[in-house]
Amino acid sequence: MKTHSTFHFQLFTIFSMLYALCPMLMLAEENLIKNGSFDEGTEYALHWERADGLTSFFEMEEGRGRIVKMDTQVERQQALEWNRKFKDDPTLKPPQKKPISKKSYGTIGGVEGVMLDSALIDVKPDQDYKLTVDFKGEGKPFVWIKGFLMHPRRKVLVDAYQTRLEPHSPSPTEWRTFSIGFNPTAKSPRITKMKVRLYSYWPNGLYYFDNVKVEEITKEEMSALVDKRTEVH
Numbered sequence: 748m749k750t751h752s753t754f755h756f757q758l759f760t761i762f763s764m765l766y767a768l769c770p771m772l773m774l775a776e777e778n779l780i781k782n783g784s785f786d787e788g789t790e791y792a793l794h795w796e797r798a799d800g801l802t803s804f805f806e807m808e809e810g811r812g813r814i815v816k817m818d819t820q821v822e823r824q825q826a827l828e829w830n831r832k833f834k835d836d837p838t839l840k841p842p843q844k845k846p847i848s849k850k851s852y853g854t855i856g857g858v859e860g861v862m863l864d865s866a867l868i869d870v871k872p873d874q875d876y877k878l879t880v881d882f883k884g885e886g887k888p889f890v891w892i893k894g895f896l897m898h899p900r901r902k903v904l905v906d907a908y909q910t911r912l913e914p915h916s917p918s919p920t921e922w923r924t925f926s927i928g929f930n931p932t933a934k935s936p937r938i939t940k941m942k943v944r945l946y947s948y949w950p951n952g953l954y955y956f957d958n959v960k961v962e963e964i965t966k967e968e969m970s971a972l973v974d975k976r977t978e979v980h
């Protein structure tokens with residue numbers, strides 16, 4: 748009998764612990780973007796495109812671990828050439844940045860902009876999502892959600908949906924958190940994959956990103972976010 752009750756007590760303890768852990772486990776699984784904090788990985792952030800070391804950087808910041816920094820004040824030809832070389836061989840050493848004026852439109856920020864993509868994730872049909880990002884910088888970036896569908900004949904993923912988060916009141920020095928709600932399949936039901944694209948352009952300067960998160964939300968949370976978005980614009 749004694750053994751029996753001990754056994755029950757142990758079961759009870761195990762279930763209580765699991766129950767207490769449950770919200771933590773759910774929170775830990777909530778972010779659909781792999782390595783949204785950029786902290787996983789040794790030399791560079793796993794599950795993200797590689798930063799090229801001239802226009803985009805993985806840097807460490809106290810209290811945040813790894814973050815993404817973008818510099819859009821890089822002479823355009825130099826940035827484009829380096830980008831091509833780096834894609835062919837990411838072990839090459841980045842070149843010294845050529846001096847260029849803050850006001851010049853001959854920068855990468857004046858034309859193409861600087862971008863960095865997450866890995867692709869699955870899209871659920873008719874699911875509302877929330878995109879959140881921490882940001883500070885000298886201008887307003889865009890954080891895109893790019894959606895893709897499988898081309899029925901060519902069997903390749905085709906770009907077919909996009910929406911973007913544009914921080915309404917970013918600060919150059921203080922981290923702030925911004926969110927939007929979105930639903931990739933509301934108007935494009937065949938979308939099956941999506942990714943996040945961090946993007947900065949004008950004015951020329953420095954842009955910083957951290958804690959990129961995409962999570963599933965309820966219809967109620969979605970309406971609240973839509974209302975908030977309408978108020979801002």
Ligand SMILES: [Ca+2]
Binds near residue numbers: 784813
């Ligand atoms: Ca981080």
